[in-house]
Amino acid sequence: MNEEEVREAAFGEIDAAMSGIFASTRSVLEAVGTLVAIGCGSDSQIDAALGSRSRNVLSSVMSHLDYSELDDASIIIMRDGPTCLTMDPECFDEEMREVIDALRIRDRVELEWMGAERLGLVEDFSGDAVSARGSFDECVSTDLWQLVPLGDLRTTEVLWMQPCFHQRFWWRSRGAQFTYDSILTQMEAFLKTFPDARQMAEQLQEMGHVTNPG
Numbered sequence: 001m002n003e004e005e006v007r008e009a010a011f012g013e014i015d016a017a018m019s020g021i022f023a024s025t026r027s028v029l030e031a032v033g034t035l036v037a038i039g040c041g042s043d044s045q046i047d048a049a050l051g052s053r054s055r056n057v058l059s060s061v062m063s064h065l066d067y068s069e070l071d072d073a074s075i076i077i078m079r080d081g082p083t084c085l086t087m088d089p090e091c092f093d094e095e096m097r098e099v100i101d102a103l104r105i106r107d108r109v110e111l112e113w114m115g116a117e118r119l120g121l122v123e124d125f126s127g128d129a130v131s132a133r134g135s136f137d138e139c140v141s142t143d144l145w146q147l148v149p150l151g152d153l154r155t156t157e158v159l160w161m162q163p164c165f166h167q168r169f170w171w172r173s174r175g176a177q178f179t180y181d182s183i184l185t186q187m188e189a190f191l192k193t194f195p196d197a198r199q200m201a202e203q204l205q206e207m208g209h210v211t212n213p214g
Contacts, residue, residue, distance in 0.1 A: 032115030
């Protein structure tokens with residue numbers, strides 16, 4: 001190998017190592033958040049999850065963590081979410097796979113945030129990370145009502161947590177009491193939960209599917 005090849009190989013190894021460090025840090029934060037979510041967030045349990053990694057090591061890495069996958073996740077949800085309203089529910093498992101995976105990305109990020117909060121490190125997230133999380137929430141919250149037809153595919157993945165945390169995972173829990181069929185029979189309650197769905201309700205009224213959108 002010549003000098004240029006050696007240099008490129010060395011940089012490649014550094015990149016791979018750094019990627020491993022970042023992935024490992026995120027896994028630790030998620031593990032701690034998971035313990036918190038199931039009510040096992042005692043000091044001894046947290047210390048066991050941390051292993052040999054100290055809070056200082058985690059803190060030094062956290063400002064470099066990349067959460068740009070949240071941008072892609074929100075784009076997928078906003079792109080494919082509206083089709084939930086017209087698609088045969090039997091096709092959801094296959095056709096809505098990307099949306100379901102996008103919701104899981106947001107789940108993992110929130111568990112990481114909970115882990116960071118438990119460790120007293122939440123302030124160490126970069127501004128870009130905070131913005132990515134906030135941008136997802138802003139984009140998705142307005143049109144979340146479009147995902148109600150997913151039913152259990154959306155709502156059951158928080159059931160392993162203690163109930164007090166369900167509301168924090170609002171993209172899962174908000175409107176969990178509704179099904180696609182119940183939208184029509186509980187329209188007033190549905191609009192109280194999802195006021196941004198009013199235009200859809202008015203369209204259903206015009207089509208004769210509901211007499212009063214509330």
